[in-house]
Protein backbone atom coordinates (compact mmCIF):
# COMPACT_ATOMS: atom_id res chain seq x y z
CA UNK A 202 0.00 0.00 0.00
CA UNK A 203 1.59 3.26 -1.04
CA UNK A 204 -0.55 5.52 1.09
CA UNK A 205 -2.83 4.89 4.05
CA UNK A 206 -5.52 6.89 2.29
CA UNK A 207 -5.37 5.27 -1.16
CA UNK A 208 -6.51 1.75 -2.00
CA UNK A 209 -5.88 0.20 -5.42
CA UNK A 210 -7.71 -2.57 -7.18
CA UNK A 211 -10.87 -2.38 -5.16
CA UNK A 212 -14.23 -3.51 -6.44
CA UNK A 213 -17.25 -1.36 -5.73
CA UNK A 214 -20.88 -1.13 -6.71
CA UNK A 215 -23.75 1.16 -5.82
CA UNK A 216 -26.24 -1.35 -4.44
CA UNK A 217 -28.95 1.30 -4.16
CA UNK A 218 -29.03 1.66 -7.97
CA UNK A 219 -28.06 -1.96 -8.79
CA UNK A 220 -25.34 -0.59 -11.08
CA UNK A 221 -22.77 -3.14 -12.29
CA UNK A 222 -19.71 -3.61 -10.11
CA UNK A 223 -16.56 -1.71 -11.06
CA UNK A 224 -13.43 -3.80 -10.72
CA UNK A 225 -9.84 -2.60 -10.50
CA UNK A 226 -10.95 0.76 -9.13
CA UNK A 227 -9.23 3.12 -6.73
CA UNK A 228 -10.62 4.27 -3.39
CA UNK A 229 -9.11 7.49 -2.08
CA UNK A 230 -9.81 9.42 1.11
CA UNK A 231 -9.24 13.15 1.14
CA UNK A 232 -10.87 16.55 1.22
CA UNK A 233 -13.36 17.56 -1.42
CA UNK A 234 -11.91 20.21 -3.70
CA UNK A 235 -15.32 21.90 -3.89
CA UNK A 236 -16.35 21.99 -0.20
CA UNK A 237 -13.23 21.11 1.77
CA UNK A 238 -15.24 18.40 3.56
CA UNK A 239 -13.84 14.89 4.02
CA UNK A 240 -14.84 12.52 1.22
CA UNK A 241 -14.16 9.10 -0.22
CA UNK A 242 -13.69 8.96 -4.00
CA UNK A 243 -14.24 5.69 -5.82
CA UNK A 244 -12.76 5.94 -9.30
CA UNK A 245 -12.89 3.39 -12.06
CA UNK A 246 -9.99 4.82 -14.02
CA UNK A 247 -7.66 4.91 -11.03
CA UNK A 248 -7.23 8.71 -11.17
CA UNK A 249 -9.13 9.88 -8.13
CA UNK A 250 -8.54 13.59 -8.46
CA UNK A 251 -9.33 13.64 -12.16
CA UNK A 252 -12.40 11.52 -12.55
CA UNK A 253 -14.31 10.61 -9.40
CA UNK A 254 -16.96 8.10 -10.37
CA UNK A 255 -18.60 8.08 -6.95
CA UNK A 256 -18.00 10.56 -4.19
CA UNK A 257 -19.10 9.75 -0.64
CA UNK A 258 -19.37 12.63 1.83
CA UNK A 259 -17.96 11.18 5.02
CA UNK A 260 -19.54 13.57 7.49
CA UNK A 261 -22.91 11.85 7.13
CA UNK A 262 -21.74 8.39 6.09
CA UNK A 263 -21.35 5.17 8.05
CA UNK A 264 -19.79 1.85 7.23
CA UNK A 265 -20.91 -1.62 8.11
CA UNK A 266 -18.79 -4.72 7.85
CA UNK A 267 -20.26 -7.29 5.46
CA UNK A 268 -17.38 -9.74 5.51
CA UNK A 269 -13.62 -9.98 6.08
CA UNK A 270 -12.87 -7.79 3.05
CA UNK A 271 -16.28 -6.26 2.32
CA UNK A 272 -17.79 -3.02 3.57
CA UNK A 273 -21.08 -1.23 2.96
CA UNK A 274 -20.87 2.57 2.95
CA UNK A 275 -24.26 4.13 3.66
CA UNK A 276 -24.60 7.83 3.09
CA UNK A 277 -27.04 10.56 2.31
CA UNK A 278 -26.83 11.83 -1.21
CA UNK A 279 -28.38 14.88 -2.80
CA UNK A 280 -29.72 15.09 -6.29
CA UNK A 281 -30.39 18.39 -7.96
CA UNK A 282 -32.40 18.44 -11.17
CA UNK A 283 -33.25 21.53 -13.16
CA UNK A 284 -36.55 23.00 -11.96
CA UNK A 285 -36.85 20.44 -9.16
CA UNK A 286 -36.06 21.04 -5.50
CA UNK A 287 -32.98 19.28 -4.23
CA UNK A 288 -33.93 15.80 -3.11
CA UNK A 289 -32.11 13.78 -0.49
CA UNK A 290 -31.91 9.99 -0.60
CA UNK A 291 -29.83 7.21 0.90
CA UNK A 292 -27.13 5.50 -1.01
CA UNK A 293 -25.36 2.24 -0.18
CA UNK A 294 -22.06 1.41 -1.82
CA UNK A 295 -20.40 -1.93 -1.39
CA UNK A 296 -16.60 -1.82 -1.41
CA UNK A 297 -14.48 -4.97 -1.63
CA UNK A 298 -10.76 -4.82 -0.78
CA UNK A 299 -8.09 -7.29 -1.88
CA UNK A 300 -6.91 -8.54 1.48
CA UNK A 301 -8.02 -8.52 5.11
CA UNK A 302 -5.14 -6.21 6.01
CA UNK A 303 -6.27 -3.72 3.38
CA UNK A 304 -9.83 -4.11 4.53
CA UNK A 305 -8.89 -3.18 8.09
CA UNK A 306 -6.81 -0.26 6.88
CA UNK A 307 -9.74 0.92 4.75
CA UNK A 308 -12.13 0.96 7.71
CA UNK A 309 -9.57 2.78 9.82
CA UNK A 310 -9.03 5.40 7.15
CA UNK A 311 -12.78 5.80 6.89
CA UNK A 312 -13.00 6.36 10.64
CA UNK A 313 -10.02 8.67 10.70
CA UNK A 314 -11.31 10.92 7.94
CA UNK A 315 -14.86 10.92 9.25
CA UNK A 316 -14.03 11.49 12.92
CA UNK A 317 -10.58 13.02 12.61
CA UNK A 318 -9.23 10.00 14.43
CA UNK A 319 -5.60 10.58 15.11
CA UNK A 320 -2.90 8.05 14.55
CA UNK A 321 0.03 7.74 16.96
CA UNK A 322 2.70 8.01 14.29
CA UNK A 323 2.41 10.02 11.12
CA UNK A 324 1.13 7.63 8.49
CA UNK A 325 0.74 4.76 10.93
CA UNK A 326 -2.22 2.52 10.50
CA UNK A 327 -4.45 0.83 12.93
CA UNK A 328 -5.21 -2.47 11.37
CA UNK A 329 -8.91 -2.05 11.77
CA UNK A 330 -11.54 0.41 12.82
CA UNK A 331 -15.11 0.97 11.88
CA UNK A 332 -18.10 2.90 13.01
CA UNK A 333 -20.61 0.28 13.94
CA UNK A 334 -23.67 1.80 15.50
CA UNK A 335 -25.64 4.91 14.67
CA UNK A 336 -26.75 5.39 18.32
CA UNK A 337 -24.42 3.88 20.86
CA UNK A 338 -25.23 2.69 24.35
CA UNK A 339 -23.77 5.94 25.65
CA UNK A 340 -26.12 8.03 23.53
CA UNK A 341 -29.21 6.07 24.54
CA UNK A 342 -28.46 6.47 28.26
CA UNK A 343 -27.06 9.97 28.47
CA UNK A 344 -28.76 13.25 27.61
CA UNK A 345 -26.98 14.97 24.73
CA UNK A 346 -26.76 18.28 26.62
CA UNK A 347 -25.09 16.59 29.61
CA UNK A 348 -22.59 14.75 27.40
CA UNK A 349 -21.78 17.96 25.55
CA UNK A 350 -20.93 19.82 28.74
CA UNK A 351 -19.06 16.82 30.12
CA UNK A 352 -16.76 16.40 27.15
CA UNK A 353 -16.34 20.16 26.84
CA UNK A 354 -15.08 20.19 30.43
CA UNK A 355 -12.59 17.38 29.82
CA UNK A 356 -11.53 18.96 26.54
CA UNK A 357 -9.82 21.74 28.48
CA UNK A 358 -6.23 21.36 29.61
CA UNK A 359 -6.83 23.18 32.88
CA UNK A 360 -9.10 20.38 34.09
CA UNK A 361 -6.67 17.68 32.96
CA UNK A 362 -3.94 19.60 34.76
CA UNK A 363 -5.98 19.59 37.96
CA UNK A 364 -6.14 15.79 37.81
CA UNK A 365 -2.48 15.45 36.89
CA UNK A 366 -1.53 17.70 39.80
CA UNK A 367 -3.39 15.48 42.23
CA UNK A 368 -0.15 13.84 43.23
CA UNK A 369 -1.79 11.12 45.30
CA UNK A 370 -3.86 10.08 42.30
CA UNK A 371 -1.25 10.35 39.57
CA UNK A 372 1.58 9.07 41.76
CA UNK A 373 -0.43 6.02 42.80
CA UNK A 374 -1.23 5.18 39.17
CA UNK A 375 2.44 5.59 38.27
CA UNK A 376 3.59 3.39 41.14
CA UNK A 377 0.96 0.75 40.40
CA UNK A 378 2.06 0.54 36.75
CA UNK A 379 5.79 0.60 37.38
CA UNK A 380 5.66 -1.90 40.22
CA UNK A 381 3.78 -4.27 37.95
CA UNK A 382 5.87 -4.03 34.79
CA UNK A 383 5.37 -7.70 34.10
CA UNK A 384 1.66 -7.01 33.53
CA UNK A 385 2.53 -4.44 30.83
CA UNK A 386 5.72 -5.67 29.14
CA UNK A 387 4.98 -6.78 25.59
CA UNK A 388 1.23 -6.39 26.14
CA UNK A 389 -1.53 -4.59 24.28
CA UNK A 390 -3.11 -1.94 26.50
CA UNK A 391 -6.27 0.13 26.10
CA UNK A 392 -6.44 3.41 28.01
CA UNK A 393 -10.15 3.98 28.57
CA UNK A 394 -10.81 7.74 28.59
CA UNK A 395 -7.19 8.71 28.05
CA UNK A 396 -7.55 12.45 28.68
CA UNK A 397 -4.07 13.95 28.32
CA UNK A 398 -2.71 10.46 27.58
CA UNK A 399 -0.78 10.26 30.82
CA UNK A 400 -1.73 6.67 31.66
CA UNK A 401 -0.92 5.56 28.11
CA UNK A 402 2.53 7.07 28.52
CA UNK A 403 2.96 5.26 31.85
CA UNK A 404 1.94 1.98 30.20
CA UNK A 405 4.44 2.58 27.38
CA UNK A 406 7.14 3.36 29.96
CA UNK A 407 6.36 0.01 31.57
CA UNK A 408 7.08 -1.70 28.25
CA UNK A 409 3.65 -2.10 26.63
CA UNK A 410 3.88 -3.40 23.05
CA UNK A 411 1.08 -1.09 21.95
CA UNK A 412 -1.34 1.25 23.71
CA UNK A 413 -4.65 2.43 22.27
CA UNK A 414 -5.55 5.69 23.97
CA UNK A 415 -9.30 6.21 23.50
CA UNK A 416 -10.58 9.68 24.34
CA UNK A 417 -13.92 11.18 23.34
CA UNK A 418 -13.28 14.87 24.01
CA UNK A 419 -11.19 17.40 22.12
CA UNK A 420 -8.44 16.50 24.59
CA UNK A 421 -7.58 13.69 22.12
CA UNK A 422 -5.79 16.28 20.01
CA UNK A 423 -3.72 17.53 22.95
CA UNK A 424 -2.98 13.93 23.91
CA UNK A 425 -1.73 13.34 20.39
CA UNK A 426 0.62 16.29 20.69
CA UNK A 427 1.91 15.17 24.07
CA UNK A 428 2.46 11.66 22.78
CA UNK A 429 4.16 12.82 19.58
CA UNK A 430 6.41 14.98 21.75
CA UNK A 431 7.59 11.88 23.59
CA UNK A 432 8.55 9.88 20.51
CA UNK A 433 10.31 6.98 22.17
CA UNK A 434 7.04 6.14 23.92
CA UNK A 435 4.68 7.66 21.37
CA UNK A 436 5.62 5.26 18.61
CA UNK A 437 3.85 2.56 20.61
CA UNK A 438 0.72 4.62 21.31
CA UNK A 439 -2.21 5.27 19.02
CA UNK A 440 -4.67 7.96 20.03
CA UNK A 441 -8.22 7.30 18.95
CA UNK A 442 -10.74 10.05 19.25
CA UNK A 443 -14.15 8.62 20.07
CA UNK A 444 -16.25 7.04 22.76
CA UNK A 445 -15.23 3.62 24.00
CA UNK A 446 -18.80 2.57 23.30
CA UNK A 447 -18.37 3.42 19.62
CA UNK A 448 -14.81 2.99 18.35
CA UNK A 449 -13.49 -0.30 17.03
CA UNK A 450 -9.98 -1.53 17.79
CA UNK A 451 -7.91 -3.82 15.61
CA UNK A 452 -6.98 -6.26 18.33
CA UNK A 453 -7.98 -7.40 21.79
CA UNK A 454 -6.25 -5.88 24.81
CA UNK A 455 -4.31 -7.78 27.46
CA UNK A 456 -4.89 -4.99 29.95
CA UNK A 457 -7.22 -2.02 30.38
CA UNK A 458 -6.08 1.02 32.28
CA UNK A 459 -8.44 3.82 33.23
CA UNK A 460 -9.27 6.48 35.75
CA UNK A 461 -13.07 6.41 35.64
CA UNK A 462 -13.75 7.39 39.25
CA UNK A 463 -15.97 10.32 40.15
CA UNK A 464 -17.12 11.70 43.47
CA UNK A 465 -18.45 8.79 45.56
CA UNK A 466 -16.74 6.57 42.98
CA UNK A 467 -19.75 6.46 40.67
CA UNK A 468 -20.42 10.10 39.77
CA UNK A 469 -20.09 10.83 36.01
CA UNK A 470 -21.20 7.23 35.25
CA UNK A 471 -17.85 6.54 33.62
CA UNK A 472 -17.53 3.20 35.40
CA UNK A 473 -20.20 2.01 32.99
CA UNK A 474 -17.96 2.96 30.06
CA UNK A 475 -15.09 1.12 31.74
CA UNK A 476 -17.20 -2.04 32.02
CA UNK A 477 -18.41 -1.66 28.42
CA UNK A 478 -14.78 -1.27 27.31
CA UNK A 479 -13.97 -4.50 29.17
CA UNK A 480 -16.66 -6.37 27.29
CA UNK A 481 -15.69 -4.87 23.94
CA UNK A 482 -11.90 -4.86 24.06
CA UNK A 483 -10.45 -7.05 26.81
CA UNK A 484 -9.19 -10.53 25.97
CA UNK A 485 -10.40 -13.36 28.20
CA UNK A 486 -8.19 -13.41 31.32
CA UNK A 487 -7.10 -9.84 30.60
CA UNK A 488 -6.37 -7.52 33.52
CA UNK A 489 -8.01 -4.28 34.60
CA UNK A 490 -6.15 -1.44 36.31
CA UNK A 491 -7.97 -0.77 38.62
CA UNK A 492 -9.86 -4.03 39.10
CA UNK A 493 -12.01 -3.27 42.14
CA UNK A 494 -13.64 -0.26 43.75
CA UNK A 495 -15.13 0.09 47.21
CA UNK A 496 -17.51 2.68 48.60
CA UNK A 497 -16.92 3.16 52.34
CA UNK A 498 -19.54 4.59 54.64
CA UNK A 499 -19.80 5.56 58.31
CA UNK A 500 -22.14 7.75 60.37
CA UNK A 501 -20.66 11.05 61.51
CA UNK A 502 -21.37 13.78 64.00
CA UNK A 503 -20.52 17.35 62.97
CA UNK A 504 -22.49 20.04 64.75
CA UNK A 505 -20.60 22.83 62.96
CA UNK A 506 -21.48 21.54 59.54
CA UNK A 507 -25.11 21.00 60.46
CA UNK A 508 -25.52 24.51 61.88
CA UNK A 509 -23.72 26.00 58.90
CA UNK A 510 -26.13 24.32 56.51
CA UNK A 511 -29.25 25.09 58.51
CA UNK A 512 -28.14 28.73 58.82
CA UNK A 513 -27.91 29.14 55.09
CA UNK A 514 -31.69 28.94 54.93
CA UNK A 515 -32.11 31.62 57.63
CA UNK A 516 -32.20 34.22 54.88
CA UNK A 517 -35.67 32.95 54.02
CA UNK A 518 -36.94 33.57 57.53
CA UNK A 519 -37.04 37.33 57.01
CA UNK A 520 -40.54 38.77 57.33
CA UNK A 521 -39.64 42.09 55.78
CA UNK A 522 -37.19 41.82 52.93
CA UNK A 523 -37.75 45.12 51.11
CA UNK A 524 -41.34 44.82 52.30
CA UNK A 525 -41.68 41.15 51.26
CA UNK A 526 -42.27 38.22 53.63
CA UNK A 527 -39.81 35.51 52.54
CA UNK A 528 -40.88 32.87 55.05
CA UNK A 529 -43.17 30.89 52.68
CA UNK A 530 -40.00 29.66 50.98
CA UNK A 531 -38.00 28.87 54.10
CA UNK A 532 -38.80 25.18 54.30
CA UNK A 533 -38.04 24.60 50.58
CA UNK A 534 -34.75 26.45 50.91
CA UNK A 535 -33.90 24.42 54.02
CA UNK A 536 -34.58 21.13 52.21
CA UNK A 537 -32.70 22.45 49.18
CA UNK A 538 -29.50 22.94 51.17
CA UNK A 539 -29.77 19.46 52.63
CA UNK A 540 -30.21 17.97 49.16
CA UNK A 541 -26.61 18.92 48.41
CA UNK A 542 -24.01 16.34 49.43
CA UNK A 543 -21.08 18.09 51.07
CA UNK A 544 -17.64 17.63 49.51
CA UNK A 545 -14.69 18.45 51.75
CA UNK A 546 -11.85 16.86 53.68
CA UNK A 547 -13.03 16.11 57.21
CA UNK A 548 -11.32 14.88 60.32
CA UNK A 549 -11.85 11.11 60.69
CA UNK A 550 -12.49 11.64 64.39
CA UNK A 551 -15.94 12.87 63.38
CA UNK A 552 -16.89 9.31 62.49
CA UNK A 553 -18.88 7.69 65.23
CA UNK A 554 -18.50 4.06 64.20
CA UNK A 555 -16.10 1.89 62.19
CA UNK A 556 -16.95 2.12 58.47
CA UNK A 557 -18.62 -0.50 56.35
CA UNK A 558 -18.08 -0.89 52.59
CA UNK A 559 -19.71 -1.98 49.37
CA UNK A 560 -17.50 -3.60 46.72
CA UNK A 561 -17.75 -3.21 42.95
CA UNK A 562 -15.75 -5.81 41.02
CA UNK A 563 -15.01 -4.13 37.69
CA UNK A 564 -13.75 -7.40 36.21
CA UNK A 565 -17.03 -9.26 36.56
CA UNK A 566 -19.88 -6.87 37.20
CA UNK A 567 -22.53 -6.11 34.61
CA UNK A 568 -22.87 -2.56 33.38
CA UNK A 569 -26.55 -2.59 34.38
CA UNK A 570 -25.58 -3.20 38.00
CA UNK A 571 -24.40 0.40 38.08
CA UNK A 572 -27.83 1.78 37.19
CA UNK A 573 -29.08 1.24 40.73
CA UNK A 574 -26.90 0.53 43.75
CA UNK A 575 -28.60 -0.47 46.96
CA UNK A 576 -26.48 -0.67 50.10
CA UNK A 577 -27.89 -1.82 53.44
CA UNK A 578 -26.34 0.00 56.40
CA UNK A 579 -25.65 -1.30 59.88
CA UNK A 580 -23.38 0.34 62.47
CA UNK A 581 -22.90 0.40 66.21
CA UNK A 582 -22.37 3.88 67.64
CA UNK A 583 -19.16 4.13 69.63
CA UNK A 584 -20.27 7.31 71.43
CA UNK A 585 -23.43 8.97 72.59
CA UNK A 586 -23.96 11.90 70.23
CA UNK A 587 -26.12 13.48 67.52
CA UNK A 588 -25.69 11.68 64.20
CA UNK A 589 -25.76 14.20 61.38
CA UNK A 590 -25.58 11.84 58.46
CA UNK A 591 -23.46 9.44 56.48
CA UNK A 592 -19.85 10.07 55.45
CA UNK A 593 -18.64 8.30 52.29
CA UNK A 594 -15.37 7.84 50.46
CA UNK A 595 -13.91 5.27 48.10
CA UNK A 596 -10.79 3.40 47.17
CA UNK A 597 -9.73 1.34 44.13
CA UNK A 598 -7.38 -1.60 43.88
CA UNK A 599 -4.63 -2.17 41.33
CA UNK A 600 -4.39 -5.92 41.56
CA UNK A 601 -1.03 -6.27 39.86
CA UNK A 602 0.79 -9.59 39.59
CA UNK A 603 3.73 -8.21 41.61
CA UNK A 604 2.22 -5.61 43.95
CA UNK A 605 -1.35 -4.98 45.04
CA UNK A 606 -1.85 -1.27 45.58
CA UNK A 607 -4.84 0.74 46.79
CA UNK A 608 -5.62 4.31 45.83
CA UNK A 609 -7.64 5.68 48.74
CA UNK A 610 -9.63 8.85 49.28
CA UNK A 611 -10.24 8.10 52.98
CA UNK A 612 -10.46 10.86 55.59
CA UNK A 613 -7.13 11.17 57.32
CA UNK A 614 -5.27 10.04 54.18
CA UNK A 615 -3.42 12.52 52.00
CA UNK A 616 -6.15 14.57 50.35
CA UNK A 617 -7.11 13.93 46.76
CA UNK A 618 -9.16 16.11 44.45
CA UNK A 619 -12.12 13.84 45.25
CA UNK A 620 -12.01 14.77 48.96
CA UNK A 621 -14.79 12.95 50.83
CA UNK A 622 -18.54 13.19 50.57
CA UNK A 623 -21.06 13.64 53.36
CA UNK A 624 -24.82 13.26 53.13
CA UNK A 625 -26.23 15.48 55.86
CA UNK A 626 -29.65 14.67 57.31
CA UNK A 627 -31.99 17.61 57.90
CA UNK A 628 -33.18 15.78 61.05
CA UNK A 629 -30.24 14.43 63.06
CA UNK A 630 -30.60 11.26 65.16
CA UNK A 631 -29.68 10.93 68.82
CA UNK A 632 -27.75 7.79 69.75
CA UNK A 633 -26.19 6.27 72.85
CA UNK A 634 -22.83 4.52 72.85
CA UNK A 635 -23.41 0.92 71.75
CA UNK A 636 -26.71 1.69 69.99
CA UNK A 637 -27.33 0.18 66.58
CA UNK A 638 -27.81 2.46 63.58
CA UNK A 639 -29.38 0.84 60.53
CA UNK A 640 -30.48 2.16 57.17
CA UNK A 641 -30.02 2.14 53.45
CA UNK A 642 -28.04 4.06 50.88
CA UNK A 643 -29.81 3.80 47.55
CA UNK A 644 -28.16 5.32 44.48
CA UNK A 645 -30.22 5.70 41.31
CA UNK A 646 -28.45 6.70 38.10
CA UNK A 647 -29.93 9.32 35.80
CA UNK A 648 -29.33 10.56 32.29
CA UNK A 649 -27.30 13.59 33.40
CA UNK A 650 -24.34 11.32 34.18
CA UNK A 651 -24.90 11.23 37.91
CA UNK A 652 -27.07 9.74 40.66
CA UNK A 653 -29.91 10.63 42.97
CA UNK A 654 -29.03 9.52 46.50
CA UNK A 655 -31.76 8.21 48.81
CA UNK A 656 -30.51 7.89 52.38
CA UNK A 657 -32.39 6.39 55.31
CA UNK A 658 -30.86 6.14 58.78
CA UNK A 659 -32.60 4.77 61.86
CA UNK A 660 -31.56 4.37 65.47
CA UNK A 661 -33.01 1.25 67.02
CA UNK A 662 -34.87 1.31 70.30
CA UNK A 663 -32.55 1.45 73.25
CA UNK A 664 -33.07 0.12 76.76
CA UNK A 665 -36.47 -1.12 77.91
CA UNK A 666 -38.59 -2.26 74.97
CA UNK A 667 -35.64 -2.80 72.66
CA UNK A 668 -36.35 -6.53 72.61
CA UNK A 669 -39.55 -5.83 70.72
CA UNK A 670 -37.40 -4.40 67.94
CA UNK A 671 -39.13 -1.05 67.76
CA UNK A 672 -37.56 1.79 65.79
CA UNK A 673 -37.16 4.94 67.82
CA UNK A 674 -36.11 7.45 65.18
CA UNK A 675 -35.77 7.46 61.41
CA UNK A 676 -34.42 10.23 59.23
CA UNK A 677 -34.37 10.30 55.44
CA UNK A 678 -32.77 12.45 52.78
CA UNK A 679 -32.88 12.78 48.99
CA UNK A 680 -29.68 14.27 47.61
CA UNK A 681 -28.41 15.11 44.14
CA UNK A 682 -24.87 13.86 43.57
CA UNK A 683 -24.44 16.11 40.57
CA UNK A 684 -24.95 19.24 42.65
CA UNK A 685 -22.68 19.00 45.67
CA UNK A 686 -21.70 21.76 48.05
CA UNK A 687 -17.93 22.19 47.79
CA UNK A 688 -17.04 23.23 51.32
CA UNK A 689 -13.33 23.60 50.90
CA UNK A 690 -12.42 27.02 52.18
CA UNK A 691 -13.94 26.46 55.61
CA UNK A 692 -11.66 26.22 58.66
CA UNK A 693 -11.15 22.58 59.60
CA UNK A 694 -10.79 22.91 63.36
CA UNK A 695 -13.15 20.91 65.49
CA UNK A 696 -13.72 21.07 69.22
CA UNK A 697 -14.38 17.51 70.25
CA UNK A 698 -16.99 16.61 72.78
CA UNK A 699 -15.91 14.42 75.66
CA UNK A 700 -17.57 11.43 74.02
CA UNK A 701 -15.77 12.06 70.78
CA UNK A 702 -12.45 12.31 72.56
CA UNK A 703 -13.11 8.88 74.04
CA UNK A 704 -14.01 7.62 70.64
CA UNK A 705 -10.63 8.72 69.27
CA UNK A 706 -9.18 5.91 71.28
CA UNK A 707 -11.03 3.35 69.20
CA UNK A 708 -8.28 1.34 67.53
CA UNK A 709 -10.05 1.06 64.19
CA UNK A 710 -10.34 4.83 63.82
CA UNK A 711 -6.85 5.83 64.89
CA UNK A 712 -4.98 7.11 61.86
CA UNK A 713 -1.97 4.84 62.23
CA UNK A 714 -2.13 3.01 58.96
CA UNK A 715 -2.68 -0.48 60.28
CA UNK A 716 -3.57 -3.32 57.97
CA UNK A 717 -6.98 -3.32 59.57
CA UNK A 718 -7.44 0.32 58.69
CA UNK A 719 -6.61 -0.30 55.09
CA UNK A 720 -9.13 -3.08 55.04
CA UNK A 721 -11.68 -0.76 56.52
CA UNK A 722 -10.89 1.87 53.93
CA UNK A 723 -9.17 4.24 56.29
CA UNK A 724 -5.52 4.92 55.79
CA UNK A 725 -2.87 6.97 57.49
CA UNK A 726 -1.50 10.31 56.60
CA UNK A 727 -1.83 14.00 56.83
CA UNK A 728 -4.72 16.11 55.65
CA UNK A 729 -3.26 18.88 53.59
CA UNK A 730 -5.00 20.52 50.68
CA UNK A 731 -2.59 19.61 47.92
CA UNK A 732 -4.99 20.02 45.11
CA UNK A 733 -6.89 22.83 43.50
CA UNK A 734 -10.43 23.45 44.43
CA UNK A 735 -11.48 22.94 40.85
CA UNK A 736 -13.99 20.23 41.43
CA UNK A 737 -16.97 20.84 39.25
CA UNK A 738 -16.76 17.22 38.04
CA UNK A 739 -15.08 14.29 39.72
Ligand SMILES: C[S@@+](CC[C@H](N)C(=O)[O-])C[C@H]1O[C@@H](n2cnc3c(N)ncnc32)[C@H](O)[C@@H]1O
Pocket residue numbers: 339351352355356364365393394395396397398399400415416417418420443444445446459460461462471474
Ligand atom coordinates in the same frame (compact mmCIF):
# COMPACT_ATOMS: atom_id res chain seq x y z
C1 LIG B 1 -11.15 11.35 34.84
S1 LIG B 1 -10.54 11.69 33.27
C2 LIG B 1 -9.03 10.77 33.26
C3 LIG B 1 -8.06 11.23 32.22
C4 LIG B 1 -6.73 10.49 32.21
N1 LIG B 1 -6.93 9.08 31.97
C5 LIG B 1 -5.98 10.68 33.49
O1 LIG B 1 -5.92 9.75 34.28
O2 LIG B 1 -5.46 11.77 33.72
C6 LIG B 1 -11.62 10.75 32.28
C7 LIG B 1 -11.46 10.97 30.80
O3 LIG B 1 -12.26 10.01 30.13
C8 LIG B 1 -12.92 10.62 29.04
N2 LIG B 1 -14.14 9.83 28.81
C9 LIG B 1 -15.20 9.74 29.63
N3 LIG B 1 -16.11 8.90 29.13
C10 LIG B 1 -15.61 8.45 27.96
C11 LIG B 1 -16.09 7.55 26.98
N4 LIG B 1 -17.28 6.97 27.11
N5 LIG B 1 -15.32 7.31 25.91
C12 LIG B 1 -14.10 7.93 25.76
N6 LIG B 1 -13.62 8.80 26.66
C13 LIG B 1 -14.35 9.05 27.75
C14 LIG B 1 -13.16 12.04 29.48
O4 LIG B 1 -13.34 12.90 28.38
C15 LIG B 1 -11.92 12.32 30.30
O5 LIG B 1 -10.90 12.91 29.53
